[in-house]
Amino acid sequence: MSTELLEPPTSVSPASQIEIDRSRGDFVYPEQHEFDAGTGLSHATIDYIVDVKKEPDWIREFRHKALDTFLAKPMPTHWASKDLENIVFQNIRYYLANAKRPTRSWEDVPDDVKKTFERLGIPEQERKFLAGVEAQFDSEAVYSNIKAAVADQGVIFTGSTEGLIKHPELFKKWFGKVIPTGDNKFSALNSAVFSGGSFIYIPPGVKVRHPLQAYFRINAENFGQFERTLIIADEGSEVMYMEGCTAPKFETATLHSAVVELVAMKGAKIQYVTVQNWSNNVFNLVTKRAIAHEEAEVKWIDCNIGSRLTMKYPGVVLKGRKARGEVISIALAGDGQHQDTGAKMIHAADETTSNIVSKSISLGSGRSTYRGLVHIPKHLKGCKNNTECDALLINPTSRTDTYPAITVRGTGNSSQHEASVSQISEEQIFYMMSRGLTEAQAMSLSVNGFVNDLVRQFPMEYSVELKRLIDLEMEGSVG
Amino acid sequence: MSNTLEPVATQATESVFTAGPDFASHPEAFRASQSAAWETFSSLPMPRRTDETWRFTDTRKLSLDGFVRAEAVTDAEQASLLLRSKGLGKTSGRMVFANDRLLVCEMHGEDLRAKGVLWLPLEQAIAEHPELIARYFMQEKTVLGSAKFAALHASQVRAGMVLVVPKGVEISLPVETFHWLSGENASVFPHTLIVAGENSKFTVVDHFASAGETTGLAIGVNDIVAGAGSKVTYVAIQDWSRSATAFHLNATTVARDASSLALRLNLGGAFVRDEAVSRLRGPGGRSDMLSVTTALGSQIFDQRTLQVHEAPNAASDLLYKNALNDTARTVFTGLIRVDEGAHKTDAYQKVRNLVLSEEAEANSAPGLEIEADDVRCTHGATSGALDEDEIFYFQSRGIPRRVAQQLVTFGFLSEVFERIPDADLAAHLSDCLHGKLG
16 A cells, blocks of 8 residues: 555645646647648648648548548447537648757757646656657657667657658558558548658567657647557567657647557567546547557557547457457546547457456546457457456446447357446445545545556556546545 | 339238238227337338447348238148147146137136236237227337337237236246247237236246248237236247248336346247347346347347346346357347446346357347446356367267267256246256257
8 A cells, every 4th residue: 555645635625636637738838830721621731731741642642532531431420429529620720830840859849849848747758768759749749859779770760751751661561551541530530631640660679678658749729639650560579659648628629530550560569558638628539450460469558537538449450370469448537528448359360369458437427438349250260359348437427338349250269258337345445444544545545456457557657647647536526 | 121012912912011000800099009100110211230239230131021911821730730839738828829810718727817817819908908008018119229120010910918917916837828920921920918917926938930941020029017026937939930030029127126037048030130128117126138049050140138227226137148050140239228326236247159160150249338336237248169178078978079069058058047937947948949959
């Protein structure tokens, strides 16, 4: 048990403690964008983006086609939240950027942007141990650096535009292949207006010892962020990638719609860690998928705390024999939030295994949803899936849903799914209070205990951060 | 929907798709509801694959084209069907229908009427007890996707059993109903309506079967209204021809302290769609939803369930077991919904698939929607093959692989029958299953 829980309760009221937490990302600097595609989306918007970014014609064509797909596709409201209808695409600004290329030295970053990220703690993190950091401010990366030692090993860590222009031989092959433009309405939108994000290539056999890290921040009101990430881990390589997201709280809703593609070649290992803490008026509609080749391992560690509505189902296509996919998901849905998260596991080769562990906490009027898809088609042998999803409900108005879908063919495979919904045990709380904890402390400890085995899988500084976030969210929910 | 506009020779062979309501000898008031149901049927579209309630189902193959109203069976066939209507050894009463016409309605032993029990063919209930029909007949909305087919049923229905058991009455032996489907492309619309008065207790068994290996259509509705403190056991043994298309739609409401236990044994049919909804309306209520399915050949079993906890302190427990062989397919989508304020709910849902062949496919989607916080809800879904260790053990004792597989499959499925309180009924279910696996 942590000693700080035994300290006397502070005089700060629970409500204001939540404000303290939110304020960490809730600050905004005056906008000074040199490039602004204006509000609304049309083929002209796309030409504007392509011209500013000086992209080759094939990307222009790719974007225009994607826009047509986006416009043609209906909103998936026949199964998803009706809240999607509240997104007004014509009120969103699709591209905002300064003319400067990403700077390599922290000193060159403009002062206000630097202040933003200093408040988010990027340079400190990097100084400590991170191998490379890229920070994205609205549409474009403002700062990117990669430690010399990692760059010397041939690791490429760059922005999406730069990746496609400078290393087409590496990235063009997989770009849009794991998640085709038409996969869903929002992947099509991203394909049309994507900007920023990370393109990473790890050469064969290279094991990147420290995590690569990216921060995404929305600074401008009504702005939609559409970053695009592609990570290719070549044969036998290993990499861990971490991303964090924040935004200030604006009066109007903001849209974040990313596409993240991972390719793990034979024997490669990719871990992708997300801590999403968007302010709670952000629509966070993200498509994330990986292809795992023979004996490769892909692990998504996904934590959703912020946003108004998150829809995100990280997936792994297990394409090679003995490939392994894993999704570890933690969702915390507070007042007015809907965390619609889950996982997809497509088994496409023999002896592939997948594991999904999802834990969600709903408090106040929050709603958390697990949506899963496990597909084991015929003629495969020795495929195994294990799915566990547990939901914790804190208040009488909290809500949770679970919608798994499992298809198994043939005799050589097995799948098991278990889910439970429960609430915090009153006896536990009573016991802890009898030992001198306040009710809020006892609740926090109980909730932390509920997710503890998953939180431990996060890198150290993230798990500490997560515990703190959960503590703070819980403080206001008691009574 | 493709309306067949072929000229129709006689009323009797008209497509059920174009014929309009079957007024039979129903009274005027009921005819109005049939006409309304026909309107609903005609206005609703056929299910589409993008409908969430039809996920996993190949709806393109679903068609009502060509099915005609069943004609009365010949005297000779009547006699043979009556002989084949063998169910339990001891019952309180038996009704036999063939092509939606009543052949027999006989009481054994107990005088149900003396106890105030209403046990009637549907047609008679419609004629003699309109207030009862107005109050209980298909009062719950069809929410799991087959609203169109439920409306067709309502517009065509003429055969079935109505059982209304008054307060405090217990019927010691089960009442049984047989529904036979005979003739190429014939269609039947069997109906079962069970109304359990306060603290009553009884068992109902429905048998559904085809006279021969012909194609046909059956759209059945079985509704259970379990009054306060009642204990209702309902068993349906479905053995339609392996070429038949069947829908069995259920709505169960469970009042305070009542308990309903329903089990479906699915043996026949080419495409069988089962929809079961249990609504827990009162505290202390309990609903057990059980199913055993053997899916062989190219059979498709499409099962959809919903457990709605409208009241606090109620329990529901679902267990569906499927054994799949050959190129068979099963679909299970279930949902536990706990409404706001339904605290202390205890809900469970489990589907288990035993996949015995390379081409068989099991789809499971057990869901939860919880809007109350003080609940205990769990669900599970498993799919897997036979345990090779178990087969090996049998073989080491000299039992051939084929027999071992049958025994393990039988053991896997028949476990569900242990939940039936009536030992004779459980044994009868085992016999029916054994006949299919043998």
